[in-house]
Amino acid sequence: MDPDMKIDGEEDAFIQLRQVFAGRSALLLEDDPELSAHVAERLLSAGFARVEQVDSGEAALAASAVEPFDVLILDRLTRGLDGLETLKRIRAGDSPSYDAPALMLTALGAERQRVEGLMSGADDYLSKPVGDEELLARVAAQLRRAARRARPAGADLVNGPFRLSPGARTLKLELAGQSRQIDLSPLEFAIVGELVAARGQPVTKTMLWEKCWVEWKFLPDNFVNIIDARISALRRRLKEQASELGDDLHPLIVSARSQSLIFRDLSDWAE
Amino acid sequence: MTFQRWLDLATLRGPRRWLWRRTSTQLASGMAVVAALALTGSLFVTGAAVRMDQREKAALAALDDYGSIVAKLGSEADLTSDHVTEADAAFLSAFLSAFQSGPGRDARTLEETCRTGRGGAGVRYIRAAVGKPAGLAALATQQGERAPSLGDDVYVAQLKRGVVCPDRAVEVVMVRRSVGALDIVVGRVVDRSGEAWGWAVAAVAAMGVLLLGIGLAAAGFARHRLTNAVTQVNRALDRASVGDFSLRSPETAVAPELTELTVQVNRTLDQLEELLSWLRDSADQLAHDFRTPLARASARLDRLKEADSSPAARRLVREVKADLGQLTRAMNEAVALRDGEAWVFETIRLDQLAVAAAELYEPLAEARGITIIAQVEPASVLGVSTLLQRALTNLVDNAVKYSPDGGIVTVTVATLEGRSVLTVADQGRGFDVGAMNDAARQVAVAVAEGRESHGMGLPFVRAILRRHGAVMTIDDAAPGAVVRAEFSR
Numbered sequence: 161m162d163p164d165m166k167i168d169g170e171e172d173a174f175i176q177l178r179q180v181f182a183g184r185s186a187l188l189l190e191d192d193p194e195l196s197a198h199v200a201e202r203l204l205s206a207g208f209a210r211v212e213q214v215d216s217g218e219a220a221l222a223a224s225a226v227e228p229f230d231v232l233i234l235d236r237l238t239r240g241l242d243g244l245e246t247l248k249r250i251r252a253g254d255s256p257s258y259d260a261p262a263l264m265l266t267a268l269g270a271e272r273q274r275v276e277g278l279m280s281g282a283d284d285y286l287s288k289p290v291g292d293e294e295l296l297a298r299v300a301a302q303l304r305r306a307a308r309r310a311r312p313a314g315a316d317l318v319n320g321p322f323r324l325s326p327g328a329r330t331l332k333l334e335l336a337g338q339s340r341q342i343d344l345s346p347l348e349f350a351i352v353g354e355l356v357a358a359r360g361q362p363v364t365k366t367m368l369w370e371k372c373w374v375e376w377k378f379l380p381d382n383f384v385n386i387i388d389a390r391i392s393a394l395r396r397r398l399k400e401q402a403s404e405l406g407d408d409l410h411p412l413i414v415s416a417r418s419q420s421l422i423f424r425d426l427s428d429w430a431e
Numbered sequence: 432m433t434f435q436r437w438l439d440l441a442t443l444r445g446p447r448r449w450l451w452r453r454t455s456t457q458l459a460s461g462m463a464v465v466a467a468l469a470l471t472g473s474l475f476v477t478g479a480a481v482r483m484d485q486r487e488k489a490a491l492a493a494l495d496d497y498g499s500i501v502a503k504l505g506s507e508a509d510l511t512s513d514h515v516t517e518a519d520a521a522f523l524s525a526f527l528s529a530f531q532s533g534p535g536r537d538a539r540t541l542e543e544t545c546r547t548g549r550g551g552a553g554v555r556y557i558r559a560a561v562g563k564p565a566g567l568a569a570l571a572t573q574q575g576e577r578a579p580s581l582g583d584d585v586y587v588a589q590l591k592r593g594v595v596c597p598d599r600a601v602e603v604v605m606v607r608r609s610v611g612a613l614d615i616v617v618g619r620v621v622d623r624s625g626e627a628w629g630w631a632v633a634a635v636a637a638m639g640v641l642l643l644g645i646g647l648a649a650a651g652f653a654r655h656r657l658t659n660a661v662t663q664v665n666r667a668l669d670r671a672s673v674g675d676f677s678l679r680s681p682e683t684a685v686a687p688e689l690t691e692l693t694v695q696v697n698r699t700l701d702q703l704e705e706l707l708s709w710l711r712d713s714a715d716q717l718a719h720d721f722r723t724p725l726a727r728a729s730a731r732l733d734r735l736k737e738a739d740s741s742p743a744a745r746r747l748v749r750e751v752k753a754d755l756g757q758l759t760r761a762m763n764e765a766v767a768l769r770d771g772e773a774w775v776f777e778t779i780r781l782d783q784l785a786v787a788a789a790e791l792y793e794p795l796a797e798a799r800g801i802t803i804i805a806q807v808e809p810a811s812v813l814g815v816s817t818l819l820q821r822a823l824t825n826l827v828d829n830a831v832k833y834s835p836d837g838g839i840v841t842v843t844v845a846t847l848e849g850r851s852v853l854t855v856a857d858q859g860r861g862f863d864v865g866a867m868n869d870a871a872r873q874v875a876v877a878v879a880e881g882r883e884s885h886g887m888g889l890p891f892v893r894a895i896l897r898r899h900g901a902v903m904t905i906d907d908a909a910p911g912a913v914v915r916a917e918f919s920r
Contacts, residue, residue: 192723198727267726288723288725289726289729289755292733377817378763
């Protein structure tokens with residue numbers, strides 16, 4: 161079975177994101193009109209109900225004061241108030257969007273600037289140019305994270321027969337009343353953790369790199385190949401240790417579009 | 432102008448050059464030593480003068496004693512050897528024995544002289560033609576040296592320990608004359624250290640010690656102050672050399688001699704900091720100016736892909752995307768080298784980085800049966816972690832890419848004469864070493880051979896290594912190539 165083959169319903173994990181995006185609103189601060197239009201169009205066609213486009217920090221502050229947004233997408237170098245300062249003021253203020261997830265989308269992509277962005281209250285930091293796949297997956301991740309804030313941190317994640325304990329750093333397979341630990345290296349556990357936490361939504365390889373290869377603070381040229389090689393090994397490992405699930409469910413980690421990975425949603429799985 | 436020339440070390444010759452090369456401490460210590468030597472010299476000269484004076488005093492006293500003896504002898508002194516009888520001789524001998532420690536000018540007793548070393552004690556000897564001589568026999572046996580400057584028939588003799596005093600050698604000035612039939616020797620022990628002499632010695636010695644002490648203390652203080660100031664300047668420069676411009680050396684507080692230098696150093700640091708922050712800001716602007724059109728182009732390509740789905744259009748879109756990707760990469764590399772991160776240096780364990788890079792590529796290598804061997808020993812370099820990571824991943828990536836299936840890639844880190852050396856070797860077909868070491872040609876060669884990545888990556892690696900004071904060389908490993916980087920710090 162070709163692990164990269166498209167799987168019905170799973171490939172359009174991106175189409176499924178429509179449900180996540182439905183009825184959502186975004187505030188987009190971007191002073192390049194074409195880019196702004198492009199991003200807005202992508203978000204709307206992916207299911208967003210409303211995208212408020214502004215081209216200056218002051219306008220962003222004014223807009224955020226009026227109504228709540230589900231996500232803030234901010235450029236850094238903008239007319240008037242820059243994106244960082246705008247975000248700081250939104251976070252410090254009492255507008256309805258003060259704790260909305262914020263994504264910096266900027267030309268300043270160095271590690272120092274990334275840290276600056278995250279310190280100023282951004283939840284994610286993306287450097288231009290960004291493809292649609294990356295943008296949508298990142299926005300979905302932010303919405304997911306916002307939804308998860310209500311739940312206690314470090315709670316077990318259950319996906320069908322798999323139980324992942326972030327605290328204990330274990331992945332267990334619970335079958336026929338028996339619980340068995342899956343043997344994974346720390347890196348493999350981190351990868352599975354990220355994918356399982358996405359709950360069937362796509363995670364791009366760039367996102368995975370940032371979360372799991374943390375000591376590498378840049379993207380090597382062929383990080384995609386590095387990840388693919390790891391994922392192949394991980395698929396084999398999971399198959400060996402969870403062979404009871406049946407061949408049609410393996411590989412458990414599947415590809416979506418060209419740059420994303422999904423851990424199959426097994427919530428409907430029955431023994 | 433002439434002073435400037437005098438100061439110019441290059442034009443100095445001989446002793447002046449030698450003098451110019453001494454440190455202030457050496458000069459100050461030298462002066463103190465010369466002063467002490469001069470004092471010692473003057474001490475000796477004074478000592479000689481004082482001794483001469485003491486001898487004169489002793490000679491006068493001895494002559495006086497002699498006069499008294501002769502006066503006491505009276506008519507007996509007129510006896511000639513022909514007339515002296517045994518009885519006369521016995522009388523004279525007894526007389527002189529009685530006179531031996533008779534009163535005299537400024538006389539000390541012999542016992543006191545021997546005890547204290549001070550002079551003044553009288554010594555005598557008398558011999559008649561017949562009979563037993565009286566007095567100190569050594570005065571007859573030790574002729575001594577005639578000292579005409581002290582008077583007629585005056586001699587100076589050195590009498591060994593045990594001769595006059597049981598545990599002291601003494602100098603004696605004596606008058607040796609014959610009176611009638613009698614040979615008379617009358618002397619005085621010379622005061623070796625006259626009281627004034629003692630004081631002079633003490634004063635001069637104290638002055639010498641004081642001068643030496645002051646000289647050394649002044650030199651020590653000057654040296655400490657200078658060293659302190661230089662240390663502070665050095666600290667600021669050291670921090671600046673690893674990219675931290677927060678430190679300035681105090682301009683006036685430490686050493687007045689260095690104020691001008693410190694001011695200049697600080698001004699240079701200010702300018703350097705300004706230059707670097709300008710470079711960083713312009714790199715930010717550059718990134719923005721490049722990325723915005725890149726992002727627009729990429730967005731338009733996405734739209735084009737949707738609008739025209741013919742195979743030819745799809746292929747073109749794919750190719751243009753790849754071109755954009757390469758542009759983005761080139762820009763990322765340019766910005767990475769100029770960004771603020773690139774000048775804050777820290778200590779980095781090169782061996783750990785190498786092991787991490789080897790592990791990173793392991794699954795990729797395994798898929799093609801390639802083994803990555805990391806042979807490392809602890810080695811630290813000063814550098815920028817992300818840049819070194821980029822260089823290492825680039826090198827290991829290339830090595831894996833160009834290794835034959837089942838080949839071996841070897842990464843080593845070693846320390847050679849205190850320098851860290853990194854090598855990455857593969858067993859690929861290698862490459863034209865001459866061409867690859869020529870930065871301008873290597874891209875052309877690589878492009879011609881259809882392996883852009885190899886050619887594109889290496890100048891970046893070379894730039895990173897150069898930023899770290901490392902020299903990169905590529906050698907033929909037969910088979911394969913070995914890239915070697917030797918770090919200087």
